[in-house]
Amino acid sequence: MGRRRSEMGRRQTIDPLVRAKVIDTWGNDCWLGLPGCTKVGAEDDHIVPYSHGGMDTVANIRRACKHCNASRQDRVLYGYGARLHMVIVPPGSCDREAVEWIDAHKSAGDPVVSFSTLTTAMGLTNPSLACRRAVAMAWSGAYRQFATSAEPIDVWLTRTTISSNRHPRLLDEWIALDYDLHVIDPGFSVEWERARDDATRRRVRQWYALHLSQALVDARRAERRARLVALGLRSEPVRIASRPKW
Ligand SMILES: [Zn+2]
Known part of the structure; x- marks a missing residue:
């Protein structure tokens, strides 16, 4: 069950209304800014990773560029986990x-x-x-x-x-x-x-x-x-x- 959930985690299945609210609330700039960041939000990134039970909610999603979303690899922000x-x-x-x-x-x-x-x-x-x-x-x-x-x-x-x-x-x-x-x-x-x-x-x-x-x-x-x-x-x-x- 958990495995199935994490396999599905990469899919872009966010409700378009949630995505619109995320962009409206937090903006569309990439939230991560990792080295190589292209700045423009292209994907929905879960703050608490989907594989950790993070939800598809406005509170838990920020926009990320493709590069940062891939580069992050489910590493947690300090305190959102270890x-x-x-x-x-x-x-x-x-x-x-x-x-x-x-x-x-x-x-x-x-x-x-x-x-x-x-x-x-x-x-x-x-x-x-x-x-x-x-x-x-x-x-x-x-x-x-x-x-x-x-x-x-x-x-x-x-x-x-x-x-x-x-x-x-x-x-x-x-x-x-x-x-x-x-x-x-x-x-x-x-x-x-x-x-x-x-x-x-x-x-x-x-x-x-x-x-x-x-x-x-x-x-x-x-x-x-x-x-x-x-x-x-x-x-x-x-x-x-x-x-x-x-
Ligand atoms: Zn980025």
């Missing part, structure tokens, strides 16, 4: 600084998805390139699962790079989905000292060339939050540097 906390850290000491920060902030039982803990769990001490790829696959698989979870759980993830081959603009995706984002920055000289080899030092230099900061991320989140408030999906502006609750 609450994803993404902790971004430079690569000097893998992500250990981020894991320590998460340990100090998470509740007991919250899942943590981090490169260093996955590496340890796989029994790797000095992983080869192939092993590091396996760790990255495990991270991505866990992310995909939690990102589409209907369960209202807090999930903590660490990340050193904010792009991947398949997703060159990860940070933009996380902001669009309103993830709770934290930038942990121990400082360039600290990270440079921690880096064990030239490859890591190169990655440290690349990370700092991005000029990522909590202030920059907060400004972008505030902008996105204002849009989500206008779309009726949030009732309040972003609370800076605190764990949001709603």
